[in-house]
Amino acid sequence: MGQKVELACIIDDDKIYVNLVKKIIEIKKLSENLLIYKNGKEALDYFKEIMENATDENKLPDIIFLDLNMPVMDGWEFLNEFIKIKNKLNKKITLYVVSSSIDPRDLERARSFNLVTDYLIKPIELKKFEKIFEKTAA
Amino acid sequence: MLSDLQLNSILEDFDIAYWKINLFSKEITWSEHFNLLVGNPEIHEDRFEFFINHILHPDYRYDFRIHFEQLIKENEAFSFEIKLKLENGKYRWFECKNLKNKGHSSLRETAVLLFVNIHQSKRDQYTIEENFFYYRETAEMTSTGGWYIDTVHKNIYWDDVSRKIVDCPKDFQPAYEDRMNFYAKEHHNRMKNAFDKCENYGIPFKLEIKMVSFQNREFWVRLTGKPVYNEEQEVIGIRGVLQNIDDNKNNELNLQNSLDIIATQNSRLFNFAHIVSHHLRSHSSNLSLIVELLRESKTDRDKLDLLANVEDVAGNLDNAISRLNDIVSIQTSLKKERVRIKFEEAMEVVLASISSLINRENAKIVAEFQDLKEIRYIPEYLESILLNLITNAIRYRQPGRKPVIFIQTYVENDKEYLEISDNGMGIDLEEYGDKMFGMYKSFHQNNPEAKGIGLFITKNQVEALGGTISVSSTVNIGTTFKIQF
Structure with a gap:
């Protein structure tokens, strides 16, 4: 393995899923560090704080896994807000929408966002996870 | 007395021939x-x-001969409408009558028979009769009546079909x-406006409107009205037609009704697919992830840790399925009969089931059912609606x-x-209003009790x-929730 992703971010309210992904990342040593938020608002607040305080860009993740269905602020709302601040964040961030929804309308809608790299349907196989991280780190 | 020559030229001018x-x-x-003709x-x-x-056309031969003889012998008045074959071989209508001699009947030497060409007026008469026939048949078949309002003398005229x-x-x-x-x-205003505008400004109208029959039965008609002007270009009346479209209109309304039902059912199906897609799949996908990690x-x-996760997934799956069941049961209980149910009684059931919650939170509940004591409803629904909204109110x-x-x-406008x-x-409705009744939407952070399904079910039951x-x-x-039953 070559380079490793420094910081990954999971935005998802499903505790079990988050735990499992955390395990995968640990076992496969895919990322040095991990940010976990249980809804869009918590994640957005974090990004806004970094933006406003111009703090260390190392605190920004290289990759985001965004769930769609979450309380308070769902994935769609997060995307709409994130578009507005993304350019002000001084870092290339890869974003994947990850959802258990197989509804083609969700797929289409997610892909209509330029900042969405891809739509991943849960469950994501371990091998797929590894590939995604490798691509992002390269 | 005119000379024959003068008489001839006058008669010719009027297209009148004689014998x-x-x-x-x-x-x-x-x-x-006549010769010329x-x-x-x-x-x-x-x-x-x-x-x-x-x-002479064969149809008139017999009668003509008899009357002609009577004219000659008895000097009886002769008046006939007959058809004559002209030089072009075509039959034309003529009125044939004798010229009455005044006075000295005993001194009669000659009789004069006049032949007046009445073909055009006869044809007009037939055309009118024919048109009238078509008009009447059309009016009957489409049940379209004619009406006229004399706005000067304040009179109303209806034709037979209108009356019918x-x-x-x-x-x-x-x-x-x-x-x-x-x-x-409910249509008085519309009708008055249409009449007034037509009477005052000559604006025609075409309306679909509800009428009331002599027997107080309401029915739909299509009504047109156009102004009638006098020579000074003043409106002196309104006339138009009136068509009974009750059957069509009712079909249309029924159709719309069916369409609405289908649309709501369709949206419920979408919701159902949504639940399956988002919430059942998330558990099954967690399961397969666990299996992969177990390997x-x-x-x-590590293995024991993962097995603990399986237990959690099983619990979540169980919850999701029972919520799904809640939603599906809305459909099945629709077949249940509505019964008269007192709000008071439904309220008692609900309060009894959440008495511990009410006591714990020291909630005060004031219920006033005087203005509307009971409705026809499915009791389980009314209880479920009350339960959901009351527990929501306490929870938040x-x-x-x-x-x-x-x-x-209460009752308002029936x-x-x-x-x-x-x-x-x-709750900030600007931000969350459109999602209020959506599924799995909870807006308040840090409220572990929020499952985001209650209002969705309430809305579904009401609708x-x-x-x-x-x-x-x-x-x-x-917050105030308002339900129109």
Whole structure:
């Protein structure tokens, strides 16, 4: 393995899923560090704080896994807000929408966002996870 | 007395031909014009017989002969409408009558028979009769009546079909002042406006409107009205037609109704697919993720950890399925009968089931059902609606404030309402309004009890029985839910 992703971010309210992904990342040593938020608002607040305080860009993740269905602020709302601040964040961030929804309308809608790299349907196989991280780190 | 020459030219101008009959010799002389009309035939036989056999239409031969003889013998008045074959071989209508001699009947020497061309007016008459026939048949078949309002003398005229449509006696004469009584109350304004605009400004109208029959039955008509002007270009009346479209309109309304039902069912199906896609799949995908990790894990400890996760997934899956069942059961219980149910009784059931919650939160519930004591509803629904809205109100109380919930029922414009207001934390409707009744939407952070399904079910239950639910809310002040049954 070559380079490793420094910081990954999971935005998802499903505790079990988050735990499992955390395990995968640990076992496969895919990322040095991990940010976990249980809804869009918590994640957005974090990004806004970094933006406003111009703090260390190392605190920004290289990759985001965004769930769609979450309380308070769902994935769609997060995307709409994130578009507005993304350019002000001084870092290339890869974003994947990850959802258990197989509804083609969700797929289409997610892909209509330029900042969405891809739509991943849960469950994501371990091998797929590894590939995604490798691509992002390269 | 005019000379024959003068007479001839006058008669010719009016397209009138004549016969002169010598009563002694029975000799018949045709006027020049008559000769011309029938094409100057060469006649070798008796002139009268020639006329009967070659010029007069066969239908009239018998009658003509008899009356002609009576004219000659008895000087009886002769008046006939007959068809003559002209020089072009075509039959034309003529009125044939004798010229009356005034006075000295005993001194009669000649009789005069006039032939007046009436073909055009006869044809017009046929056309009118024919048109009238088509008009009447069309009016009957499409049940379209004609009407006229004399706006100057304040009179109303209806034709037979109009009377039939309104179901009134044939000789009924509607009074001008009563004209609004034939329209449904809710359409009085529309009708008045249309009449006034037409009468004052000559603006025609075409309306679909509800009328009231003589027997007080309401029915739909299509009504057109156009102004009638006098020579000074002032409106002196309104006339138009009136068509009974009750069957069509009812079909249309039924169709719309079916469409609405299908649309709601379709949206429920979408919701169902949504639940399956988002919430059942998330558990199954977690399961397969666990299985994959189990394969990878090397130590027993890791494996045990993962097994604990399986237990969690199983619990979540169980929850999701029972919620799914809640939603599906809305559909099945639709087949249940509505019964008369007292709000008071439904309320008792609900309060008993959440008495511990009410006591724990020290909530005060005020219920006023005086204005509307009972409705026809499915009892389980009413209880479920009350339960959901009351527990919501308590759950989202304003911290530090004693929760007060005010419940009342009432009737407004013939519609039945239930209102539930609280003094809770409220919600920003600008931000969340459109998602309020969506599924798995919870807006308040840090509330582990929020499952985000209650309002979705409430809305579905209300709508399944043809009602609507709306919400108004102010942050930190409280929320009011209003249900129209």
